[in-house]
Structure formats: structure tokens, C-alpha cells
Amino acid sequence: MRRGTKAPPSPLPQREGIDAVRVRLPEDPEGAWATVGDHLLARYAGAVGSGRVGEMLREGRFVGVGGPVRGDEPYAPGTYLWFHRDFPAEERVPFEVGVVHRDERIVVADKPHFLATVPRGRHVTETALARLRRELGLPALQPAHRLDRLTAGLVLFVVRPEDRGAYQTLFRDRAVRKEYEAVAPYDPAVELPVTVRSRIEKERGVMAAREVPGEPNAESRVELLAHGDGLARYRLVPVTGRTHQLRVHMNALGLPILDDPVYPVVREDGPEDYGRPLRLLARSLEFTDPFSGVARRFESRLRLDGPGPRGGAA
Numbered sequence: 001m002r003r004g005t006k007a008p009p010s011p012l013p014q015r016e017g018i019d020a021v022r023v024r025l026p027e028d029p030e031g032a033w034a035t036v037g038d039h040l041l042a043r044y045a046g047a048v049g050s051g052r053v054g055e056m057l058r059e060g061r062f063v064g065v066g067g068p069v070r071g072d073e074p075y076a077p078g079t080y081l082w083f084h085r086d087f088p089a090e091e092r093v094p095f096e097v098g099v100v101h102r103d104e105r106i107v108v109a110d111k112p113h114f115l116a117t118v119p120r121g122r123h124v125t126e127t128a129l130a131r132l133r134r135e136l137g138l139p140a141l142q143p144a145h146r147l148d149r150l151t152a153g154l155v156l157f158v159v160r161p162e163d164r165g166a167y168q169t170l171f172r173d174r175a176v177r178k179e180y181e182a183v184a185p186y187d188p189a190v191e192l193p194v195t196v197r198s199r200i201e202k203e204r205g206v207m208a209a210r211e212v213p214g215e216p217n218a219e220s221r222v223e224l225l226a227h228g229d230g231l232a233r234y235r236l237v238p239v240t241g242r243t244h245q246l247r248v249h250m251n252a253l254g255l256p257i258l259d260d261p262v263y264p265v266v267r268e269d270g271p272e273d274y275g276r277p278l279r280l281l282a283r284s285l286e287f288t289d290p291f292s293g294v295a296r297r298f299e300s301r302l303r304l305d306g307p308g309p310r311g312g313a314a
Contacts, residue, residue, distance in 0.1 A: 008065050012082045014139050017130030018119060020063075020082040027077045036062075036081075037071025048086070056083065090126040094274060097131050100154065100298050105291065106167065107132065107141065107157040108298045113277035116149040128155060145171045148244070150261070153180070153282025153300045166290040171241070177286040179237055180246055181225070183279035183306035184255040186232035193223040196249040200242045208262050209244040211252060218242040220249045226308030231258070233308040235283075246280065258306075279304050 012020040025039060033039040037057055044053050060068030062083045069081060095112030102108075109132060116123040119130065133141050144156045144167035158164040170176050197216040202209035219239035226233045234255070236246045244263075250256060251263040258279040261267035281304050286297040 007080055010082050011063055011065060011067075012084065014133065015084050016087065016125045017133035017139075018084070018087070018124060020084050023081045023083070025075065025077050025079045025081070028075060033075045035071060035075055036069055036073045036079075039075055040071070052086075085124075087124050088122050090122070090124065091272070093126055093272075097128050097135070098301055099132075099136070100301060102136070105159055105163050106144075107136065107138070107159060108285065109155050109157060110300050110302050111147055111152060111155050111282075112302070113150060113152040114272055114274060117143055117146040117155055123149065129157070132157060144168050145176075145241075147282055150278040151180075151280045151282060152277065152302050153280075154285050154298055155282070156285060163291070170287050170290060174239065175287055177237075177284075178282065179235060179284045179286075181281045181283045181304055182234045182236055182246065182250060182257045183231055183304050184234060184250055184257045186227040186230055186307075187254060190253055190255060192234075193221060194253070195219065195221045196252065198249070198252065200245060200248055202243045207266050209242070209248050211248060218245045218249070220246055222249070222253065222255075228307040231307050233304070233306050236280075247278075279306060 007022060007024070010020050010022065014020070025036070033042065040057065040062065041050055041053050054071070056062060057069075057071040062069045062081050064079060064081055093112065093115045095115065097112065097115070098110035100108045100110055109128060111117060111128045116127045117129060119127050124130070129141065129143060133139055138159055140161055141157050141159060142161065142164050144158050144164065147153060147155050156167060158167050197219045198211045199214040199216050200209050200218040201212050217240065221237040221239070223235040223237075224232055225235055234250070236250070238245055247257055247260055247263050251260075256264050259276045260278055281300060281302055284297060284299045286295075288295050
């Protein structure tokens, strides 16, 4: 198969809302792989063990366009294979994904706290994407953007693959106005509203992001909505979208978001405490639809416990 040729559709259906993994056998100039099994062992034995790779081959878990592939089949560069991973055991997040809006192009969902947006790491089937695919019967559903696992609120999903790029472009070009709400300590000495600008960097494998000297790459506006009993409700409007940006900026103001397990101090890893969610909510999304040209605004139906008229559980 020539380089650049579009891959054929997967012969395997989704499992629990998760697509099969696609593998394209690479060129082998040194002739290291005489058979398909040789390559798959070299590629995956380090991750799952050679015994498990052998079992998957015997069980017909690796599939080509013509059906299951045997390990002793001759190696053919450019061939596409598919297989389903062994999913890790996952505890079910005990909150439902709400649907705020659905039409032929998009689904706007209310993601609960503790639920990842998309499969990553140890969170695979317990993700908003996998749940919505299963519950709505929309196997091609994809997110236009992402929301942190610990943050609740609105996420925009796209129904048809051919529409996804247009909605992703809105987020890339900062053409979507996003508003968040947070509950954090109240400090009358902090003058609000304020626009916070700083440079934020996050290293792979390090839990917390950090502010560093240099040209700002993150900007957030912080406004006070209500306060009482030492706590306050804030409106947060991010201009940029750095990892943990709002949490970092609130912490830098001396107003760390309530029940944040990372800022100001990283909490020891342990079982999820579903009774102590991060008090951060993606409250609204506002944009001009790239297809209809209509101005659209969506608001979360979730609520944060805290001072002010919007109290209640999220």
C-alpha cells in the first residue's frame, strides 16, 4: 500500500464505546520480521508480555481487512491490522453525563467531576466519550476540545467526523467564549476584578503545572460573584487554554480553588473522594456556529456548593 493512502475502515466494531487500535506494519529494511507474529512480539511484548501477544494471536484478536491474522503469516509492509486492547479494571464514576443539547452535528454534554473526557492512561471505558457513544448510539462521536478530569461542566462533542475540524478550529482560534465558576476562599485584600497573565509550563509526569519567568502564555480574568462565611464564588474567564490554567492563576492570587488536590499542595494519591470534588465548573460556552452562522450559547445545568444564588450540588 502506498504511503499516504487512506486507511480502510476498521473491520472491528467498537467495544464499550472504544475504537479498535489500528496498526500499520512499517517498512523493514533490515528484514528483522519474517512473520506478522515476529513484528507484533517485538512491538507489544514489552507492554503486555510475549505470552499475552501469543494468546491474542491464537484467539484471533488481531484482524486484517480479510479477517483474523495468524502469527505465521509472512510479513507484508503497509498492511493494516486492528485489535482491541485489554481494558483495565475501572471503578465506575458514580455520576451521570448530562446532555444539554443535541442535534445532527453536535452534542453539548455536562461532564461530571472525576470523569475523564477521553480515554487516556488508566481511564478508558470510564470516560465521557465512551459513555456518550454507548448511551446515545453515536459511535463516531468525538470531542471538539477537552476538559480536565477533575473539572465538571460543558464539553462540546461532534457527531460526524467531517464536521469535527470546523468546531476544533473555533477552539484553536479562541473563537469560543468560555466562562467558569469556582468556589474558593474570600480575601477582601485581593482586588477584583483582575486579569492574570503569566507563563505556565507543565512537565510530563509532574502533577502540578508551574508559573515560570518569561513571555506570558496564559491569561485569565477573575471576577467576584458572591461571598459569605469566608468563601466566595468567582467567575473565571480564560482567554487561553493552558493545562490547569485557572487553578494555577487562582492559587497565585492566594485563592486556591476549594478541594483542589494539587494546588497549593499535591495531595497523596489514594481512593477518589467523591464527596470532595474540585469546586470548578465550566459554566458556559458561546460561539458562532461554523455551519449555520447562528450565535449559540449553552449553560451547564450543574451547580457548585458555595455562597450566592447558584448554590447546590454539582
